[in-house]
Amino acid sequence: MKTVTEGAKGYRRLIPSMTALVEFEAVARLGSFTVAANELGVTQAAVSRQVKFLEEALGVRLFHRLHRAIKLTSEGEALYLVVAESMQRIAGAFDRISGGSEDQELVLGTTAAFSHFRVLPQLPALKRMQPRLKLRLTTLMFTADLRHNEVDIAVRYGSGKWQDGKSSLLFNEEVFPVCSPAWLLANGSPQSLMDIAKASLIESDSTSEGWMDWEEWFQAVGVQPPRLNFALRCSLYTDAIQAAIQGQGIALGWHRLLHDLLKAGELVRLTDTSVKVSDAYFAVIPHGRAVTPITASMIDWLRGEVGTS
Template identity: 75%
Template sequence: MKPATEGAKGYRRLIPSLTALVEFEAVARLSSFTLAANELGVTQAAVSRQVRFLEESLNVRLFHRLHRAIKLTSEGEALYSVVADSMRRIAGVFDRLSDGSAQQELVLATTAAFSHFRVLPNLPQLKRLEPQLALRLTTSMFTADLRHNEVDLAVRFGNGKWRDGTSSLLFDEEVFPVCSPEWLARNGLLQSIDDLTMTQLIDSDSTSEGWMDWETWFQAVGVRPPRLHYSLRCSLYTDAIQAAQHGHGVALGWRRLLGDLLESRQLVRVTDASVKVSDSYFVVVPHGRTITPTTSTVIDWLRADVQPT
C-alpha cells in the first residue's frame, strides 16, 4: 500500500488547483463569470484567469464563449458533473459535522401539486424507512435546469427525456372528472359527457408540458363542446381541487395525485369516462449525483402506492 503522502502528491499532480475547480463550478452552475465572481467575492478577471488556467492545464476548452452568454462544452459538462457532485458531498459532510447532527438532508424538487397530494400525506412512512433523513422540499410551477439547483432528486411529468439528469419511471397517469359527494348529491348523476359540458367546471392553468385542461380532455374523449361553463378558474391545481372539495363544481382529477382523496371519498368520480395520458411521472437524478441507498429508498417510496397513517 502506498503511503498517504504519496497519494496526496498524486492528487496535487493531477489536480493543478482546487481554487480553479471551485471557481469553475460556480461559473458552470450560474452560467456567468460575473455572477460567479459576485458569489465568490472576487473579481470577474480573477475568475476568468482561474478558468483559463484550468483550460490550459487540461488542454481543452471548458466553455463556449458566445456573444452574451457562455455554454459548457462536452468536456466542460463532463468535468462539471464530477466536480459539482464532489463539492455537494463534501459540503454535506461539513454541514453535518459542524452542527453535530447525524441527520442526512435530501433535497426533493416537485411541483406544488405533487408535493401537496403525494409527498406530504405519506411522510410518516418515509420517516419510518429513513429515521435520520431530513427532507427538504422545493417546488416550482415549471421545470428548472437541475445543473443550476442544489437538488438531489426531482419528480417530473413528461416523456422521461431530459438532458440534465437520468430519469426513471415512477408511474403512468389517467385523468377523469371529480367532485365532492355533496355536489353530486345536489346535482345528481350526469347521464352523458354532453351533460358534463353544460355543468359547473373548475379549471386550472397548465404548469408543465402535457398537463391537461378541460378543452383538451373533452377533445380526447371525442367531444367538442361549443362553449364550456366555468364556475371557477385557478392558477394552481391545488386550489382547483380544494374548490371541488368544497362543492364549487367539477374538476379534472389526476388519479395518481388524488388517490387518498378518492379512497376516503372526499372526492368522487362524476363519470366513468377517463383519459390515459401519454406522459408519465419520472424521478430524475441530476448528472454527477451518486445514487446512495437512502436515495434508492426515497425513489421506492415515491413509486409506492402508500396510504397516510
C-alpha cells in the same frame, strides 16, 4: 500491459487540470462565474482563468459569453454531462465510505400540487422508514433549471429527457373528471361526456408544465362540445381541487396526485373515460449531485408510496 504509474501519467496527459474541471462544473451548473466563485471560495478572476485554460487546452469554446449571461456551447454541454456524472459518482463513493452523518438532510423539489397532495400526506410513513432523514421541501416548476437550484431530487412531469439531470421513472398518469360526493348527490350522475361539458366545470390555469386543460381533455376523448360551462377558474391546481372538494363543480383529476383523496372518498370519479397521457412523472438527480443511499431510498419511496395505484 500498462502499469499503474503509466496509466496515471496517461490521465494527467489527457486531463490537463482537475481544478479546472471542478471550477468548470460549478460555472456550468450555476450559470455564473461569480456565483461559482462564491461557492468555491475563490475569486471570479481565478475561475475565469481556469475555464480559459481548459478551453485553450481543448481548443474549443466551452461557453458563449453573452451580454449578461453565459450559455454552454455544444462542446461545453458534452463535457459538463460527463464531468457532472463523474463528480456525482465520486461524491457517492465518499458518502458510502464515510457512512454519512447522523442526521441526513435531503432537499426535494416538487410543484406545490405534488407536495400538497402526494408528499405531505405520506410523511409519517417516510419518517418511520427513515428516522434519521431531515427533509426539506422546496417548490419548483417542472421546467426549473436544476443547475440553478440547490436540490438533491426534483420531481418532474414530462418525457424524462432533460439536459440538467439524470431521470428515473416514477409512474405514468391518467386524467379524468372528479367531483365531491355532495355535488354528485345534488346534481346527479352525468349520463354522457356532453353532460359533463354542460355541468359546472372548475378550471385551473394552463402552465408550462404540460398539464392539459378541459378543452384538451375533451379533444383527447373525441368530444367537441359547442362551449364549456366554467363555474370557476383558479390560478392554482390546489385551489381547483379544494373547490371541487367543497362541492363547487367538476375538476380534472390527475390520478396519481389525487389517489389519497379518491381512496378516502373526498372526491369521486365521474366516468370510466380517462386520458392516459404520454408523459410521466420522473425523479431527476441534478448533474453533480451524488446518488447516495438516502437519495436512492427516497426515490424508491416516491415510486412506491406516491405511485400506489
